[in-house]
Structure formats: C-alpha cells, structure tokens
Amino acid sequence: MNVGLPNWYRTMRCREHLRSGQLVRFHDQIQLSIKTNRVLPSGRTAAILTFGTFQTRFASAAHGSRLIACVFLPFALGYYLAYLFRTINGLISGRLSADAGLGSADLGLITSVYFLVLAAAQIPIGVLLDRYGPRRVQSALLLVAAAGAGLFATSTDFISLLVGRAMIGLGVAASLTAGLKAIVLWFPRERVALLSGYMIMLGSLGAVTATAPAEQLLAWISWQQLFVLLAAATAATAVLIYFLVPDRAISLSTTSNPGTLKDVFQDRRFWRIAPLSATCVGSAWSLQALWAAPWLTDVEGLDRASLVRQLFIMSIVLCGAALLFGTTLHRIRRRGVTTEAVLVATAVLFIAAELALILRAPLPSIMPWSAVAIVGAATVISFAVIADYFPPELVGRANGALNVLHFGWAFLAQYATGLIVAQWSAEHGHASVLAYQVAFGLNVAVQIAAFVWFALPWLRFLTSWIRTFAFGPVCDSDALEPVDMHEQAIRPIPAEDDAEW
Missing domain, CATH: 1.20.1250.20 (MFS general substrate transporter like domains)
Incomplete structure (x- = not known):
C-alpha cells in the first residue's frame, strides 16, 4: 500500500498517532500532501499539523474541560464547604454563646470536636476511598454533614450542638482526600500537583466566605437560618457529585496496609x-x-x-x-x-x-x-x-x-x-x-x-x-586507648586438665 509514496509520508504515518492509539486516517495525509505541496525530511514529521492531529487536540481540550467541570469543580466545591464549616464558628461565636448560654470551655469544645472527628476518621476514610472510590464516599459523607448542619441549626442546648458539630466534622472528613484521589484517578500525572494546589486554594475560599460575605447574610437572617442554607447547599453538592462525577474502576492493592502503615x-x-x-x-x-x-x-x-x-x-x-x-x-x-x-x-x-x-x-x-x-x-x-x-x-x-x-x-x-x-x-x-x-x-x-x-x-x-573550631580536631591517638595497656593487665590463668571449654 505504501509503494511509491515518499519516505517522509511513510515516516509520518508510522509516527503520528491519535490519543486513542489509532493511526491518523489515510486521506488526511493525502489532503496534506496536496495542499502543502511540501516534502519534509524524516524526523520533522511531528511538526506537521494535519486535520487528524488538529481534531485530536481539539477533542483532548474538550475532554479536559469536561473533566474540570465534572470532576475537579464538584470536589473543589465539597472542600470549599468543609473550610466554610471549619471557620464559621469564629464569626458567630458571640451570638452562639448568647443564644445557647455557652461559656468559653463549652464553645471551645463544640468548635474543636470538628477537628477531633476529622482526626479519628482520616485512616478509615482512606481505606474506604481505596475500596469504593471518591464519588460514592464523598457523596455519602456530605449527606451526613448536611444532616449535622440541620441539627446544629435547630439545636438550643450544649449536647445537641456538640452532636451536630461532630456530624459536620465526620461529613466533611473526606473533602480534601477525596478530591485529591479524584485528581489522581482522572488527570495526567504532570497535572496532579498543580490541580492539587488549585483545589486547596479554592477550598480556602470557604474561609473568605465565612467572614464579610457571611456577615452580610447575618444582617438579614439568623445564624440558625444560615446553617439551614448550608445544610441545603451541602446536600445539593452531595447529589451533584453522585450524579455528575463519572465512575472509574478502583484497582485494589494486594499489599498489607497495616504493615506499610506500621512502617x-x-x-x-x-x-x-x-x-x-x-x-x-x-x-x-x-x-x-x-x-x-x-x-x-x-x-x-x-x-x-x-x-x-x-x-x-x-x-x-x-x-x-x-x-x-x-x-x-x-x-x-x-x-x-x-x-x-x-x-x-x-x-x-x-x-x-x-x-x-x-x-x-x-x-x-x-x-x-x-x-x-x-x-x-x-x-x-x-x-x-x-x-x-x-x-x-x-x-x-x-x-x-x-x-x-x-x-x-x-x-x-x-x-x-x-x-x-x-x-x-x-x-x-x-x-x-x-x-x-x-x-x-x-x-x-x-x-x-x-x-x-x-x-x-x-x-x-x-x-x-x-x-572543633575552639579546641581543634580530635587526634586519633587521643581518641583511642593503646591496646597494650589492656594487654599488660591480662594475666594467663593455668587451665585444668578436666576443664570444659
């Protein structure tokens, strides 16, 4: 089939591949040779922009945009809500203490139990992410966070506020790790570090929202109504992640997790x-x-x-x-x-x-x-x-x-x-x-x-x-004791004939 074709064309056809692994279509190369009327030497074939490679790059860019919209942004939204829940108590601490009759110790425990539950859940959640994938784990846990926010909004005593805050902490415990896991699963390795940094940056915008924007809302609504809105937004994010994020098979490792964690x-x-x-x-x-x-x-x-x-x-x-x-x-x-x-x-x-x-x-x-x-x-x-x-x-x-x-x-x-x-x-x-x-x-x-x-x-x-600077380097003769001092202290002991050695 390639008889009579120039060497540069045969080289191109062998080297130019689509991302799917298929060769560039034959008629694209023919159209290129007619339109350009150029004969390129071997080794310069990768620089030729054929209709097939243009179509491939356009499809790749569109695919990347879909991944950003369907994978990266939903998980970034989940981490944003986690950061918002983490810092919102600093803004409402005065109103919360006044409405629920909390002292400094009570307020500290209610707010800090969020971190306690996060710490306790990290390792089990890592196992769940490896087994079931970030889509299922994150969407299920965010529903727990939504329920906790609803309970927190309707609570009037210390115990119910503590339980609601703990449920929020459990519900957002996978927000960062699930997002990072999704990035590793869906994006090229060379983009993982950059996208991880962007996710942390976008998540920390939740701390920004928990200041002046939330204060503007609190001028119109109470902190209880604010938590109702947060509960609804969290539940909507859980549904969005479950139905929008595509699923990908998770390869289970056969290595022993306890051993490596012990290391x-x-x-x-x-x-x-x-x-x-x-x-x-x-x-x-x-x-x-x-x-x-x-x-x-x-x-x-x-x-x-x-x-x-x-x-x-x-x-x-x-x-x-x-x-x-x-x-x-x-x-x-x-x-x-x-x-x-x-x-x-x-x-x-x-x-x-x-x-x-x-x-x-x-x-x-x-x-x-x-x-x-x-x-x-x-x-x-x-x-x-x-x-x-x-x-x-x-x-x-x-x-x-x-x-x-x-x-x-x-x-x-x-x-x-x-x-x-x-x-x-x-x-x-x-x-x-x-x-x-x-x-x-x-x-x-x-x-x-x-x-x-x-x-x-x-x-x-x-x-x-x-x-060393003050006293000079240590001399080897000063650091080591002479062996003959010990040899002089050794005295031979006569052995008995029936001695056991």
Missing part, C-alpha cells in the same frame, strides 16, 4: 517532623477557626466591623499563602533550599507572631494574625517533606498519618484554650487578657519544645563544629 509510624524521621508540623499547623487552624475573633474583641477591643474586616484579610492571606506555597516551593528547592529549612522558617515565623501577640508588641494586629494565616497553609510544606522521606507507595499513608496529628492537635489546642480562658472571670463582659496570654503562652511552649526536638540533629552538628 510509617516506626520511621524516626516521621516523628521528627510530626510534632513541629502538628503543633504549628494545628494551632494556626485552631486560632483562625475560633480564637482569633474573641482575642480581637476582648484584647484588641475591635468593633464588629473592624473584626469582620480583619478576619476577611486573614482569609485572603490564607488563600494567597496556599497558592504561593503550591506554586513556588519547587522553585525554592531548585535553588538548593531544602523543604525542611522552609518548614523551620515557617515555624519560627509562627512562634514570633504568637510571642508578638502575647507580649502586646507595638505592631498593627493584622501583622501577627496574617502570619498565623500563612502558617495555616503550611501543610503543603509538610507534605513535601513527607514526600522526601518516604517512597511513593507510602506517601499517601504518611500524609494521612500526619493529618491525623494536625487535626488532633487542633482539637487539643482549641479546647484547651477555652478551658484556660474559663478559669478567669470576665471583666466588663470581656474575657481576661491574662487568660489569653497564658493559653497562648502554653501553646508556644509546646511549639518551642517541638522545634528543639526537630532541630536536635542540627544542634549536635553545630555543637561538634564549635568544639
């Missing part, structure tokens, strides 16, 4: 980074989700409009930090800066910001609170460090294990802050400034301890270097 928890490097990452990121989440608003009201004395404006700025900083970390971290590493060094710099920034708040440094309050928001997006850095520590088949489980500690510490920090603040009596309707300083100070003390634990290998190296 994660037995790795010393994991326990070196985990305390620092958990105490910093978890504390940043707990502060922005709840205690930033009471601090700004009770300590800084901001009115309602100024409070909402500052919370809005913090949420914008959170979104920008998530996008910045996701897009520039690889460039920083390309310049020779390790991800561990970036994590250390972020931890130092966070501790310095908290100390500035505790010591009432003469700075605009938006500066340290913006640093708190930046650290809330530092999970991108921690996951990058984990990717350096573990092989690809263990990275997912290691990230899940680290997330358990993130959410667990967020629960402890948020609840403990409420317990500590409740130990001081209110002054003129506001919590004591000293109570906040003690609560934040204990948190900083734990973070400094985690920082020292993380930096121990560096401190040992620095100590060894200083000792």
